[in-house]
Amino acid sequence: LDRLGLRERTLVILTADHGEVFDRAHACRDRVSGKSCHQSHGLTWYDEEINVPIMISLPGTIPAGQVREDMAQHVDLPVTILGFLGIPAPAIMTGRDLGPALKGGPRLPDTPVYAESWVSRTWRTRDWKLIHHTRKDTICPTVAKAVCRDGARWFELFDLRVDPRERKDVSREHPGIVEDFAEKIEAYRMELYERSGGEGPNP
Helix, strand or coil, X not given: CCCCCCHHHCCEEEECCCCCCCCHHHCCECCCCCCECCCCCCCCCCHHHHCCCEEEECCCCCCCCCCCCCCCCCCHHHHHHHHHHCCCCCCCCCCCCCHHHHCCCCCCCCCCEEEECCCEEEEECCCEEEEEECCCCCCXXXXXXXXXXXXXXXEEEEECXXXXXXXXXXXXXXXXXXXXHXXXXXXXXXXXXXXXCCCCCCC
């Protein structure tokens, strides 16, 4: 890019799809496939698996070397790219434009991070994370053996302020937060399906 004289006209984004499960507290095995979390991707929602790098460069527009503390998601990247191009994001997109923060602006208001698979979901704020395992989920991580059970939905809750490595499930100690976050998950899933024109999410 430097050789072609395109460096200051090119937005470069470096990111990744997921991390890996290394913490023994998060070890698990899928009861159906027999695979452990170390052999298969996407079985857990712990930060060591879902917290991935996002590095963005645009010389002359984005200050070099800054480290941001804003909560961000991959769904923010398309909206951010459109923002740099001056193109309004379609209403169906759920991400937000990170451009103002990347240009050195104030920290963006915290927006909960939502992620899902066919059998589990998570709702993460800066201070708390809820992992919702549906009845179809077939794993039971070490950290959650006290609450997980076959054939029933169950939850893991982590207080990230005092337990950033997600070693202690506190779902039993904070049933109000579990209920509140579980309701937020379902409300957000309905919003996503309504935006996409779907008839409704699967349970």
